[in-house]
Amino acid sequence: MTGAVRREQAEFSMDYVNLPEPPVTTAAGGGDEGNHPAPGTKLLRLVGVSFGLLCLLQAAVNVSLRLTLCEFYTVFQQRYIQQGWVRFRSSVYYISDARNTWQQSRRYCLRQGADLVIINTKEEQDFTRQFHRFTWLGLYYESKTKKWIWVDRTPLNESFWGPGEPNGFEGKIENCVEIRFFEMDNSWNDIPCGDQNYWICEKEVAP
Template sequence: MARLVNRELAEVNMDYVNLQESSVRMHTNGRNLALPDPRRRLFTLVGVGFGLLCIVQAALNVSLRLTPSAVRRNDTDQQRFLTGKYIKQGWVYFHTSFYFISSTKKSWQESRKFCQEQSADLVIINTEEEQDFTRQFHRLTWIGVHNVSRTGQWTWVDGTPLTKSYWGPGEPNGYEGRNENCVEIRFFDRQNSWNDIPCEDQNFWICEKEAAL
């Protein structure tokens, strides 16, 4: 009798277990189809997200590489246009600036006014190369250094003090007691070619305009 009861209980338990297993399966066309694993779905979503992130990063890198090139190209084109324009107007390009050498004479102040009307100013000499450039025209030309206060403190037209000068022998000297408060290039055959003379005198002049945009 005990054996019969145990066998019946075992059959009931087996049927119950089989019922649980079958309840978690779906029947499709006579085949059992297991429900998708949640972890597999998570891995799929992570993979898709990572792929999209890589695509966005690649597009951003390409954009960053192309943008500076386009800006440099536009700057170069604009620089070429301005260079051609200034040269046609009689300006000369040297190093990083354009220079205008006049063919008429004016006082120092009138010369500077002309330069300023061209969005420039009288030349400021910063290097020996620029000094050599300005004296090659063999004209008495105004440059952008003066003594406005008449105290002996020479300054450039941009307000910076004169620290490196190219005075000719014995200059500046205020010849015969005159107020020689402006500077010209006079001694063309020497690197030290500057001479002080009255600002009211008539001279040619050199304007300078920076080429940088």
């Protein structure tokens, strides 16, 4: 009797030892993988945070540069305006109170970091006429190319010649241009570059 009990206990013990271990499951079901982030998750988070910080830094730099440029242009414009320059759109202009040849007038403008005025639009043409003076423009006739060009070497596309101009009056070599008929929309006149005239300097100060 005792031997039978012992055999039963031994069989029971062996059966218990040989039972397989139950799998470890999670609430999501699927082993213990849910306890660890997917491969690359930490790297993606780091990249995202770094990109966000770079965006913030770029925005701060842009604001700082904009404020600096605005301050620069304000000081720049005030300095020129205090010296008798006039602001019109994206340029400042200086209208002389003395007369000189075309070449000497241009040299004066260049010393100021400017050049003789270049007229690109009808609005700018109207602006330059309002001073009611015979003034040099930055337009001249280049004998080599036989074309009228501006001092920045751009060709003459839109012109405002007075009636019958340019004409080389009385056979003169008239290779420079002035505003003469300032009461008219078309006010330009060609005259010899060695004549004496007032002049207009132009300098761009903003886009």
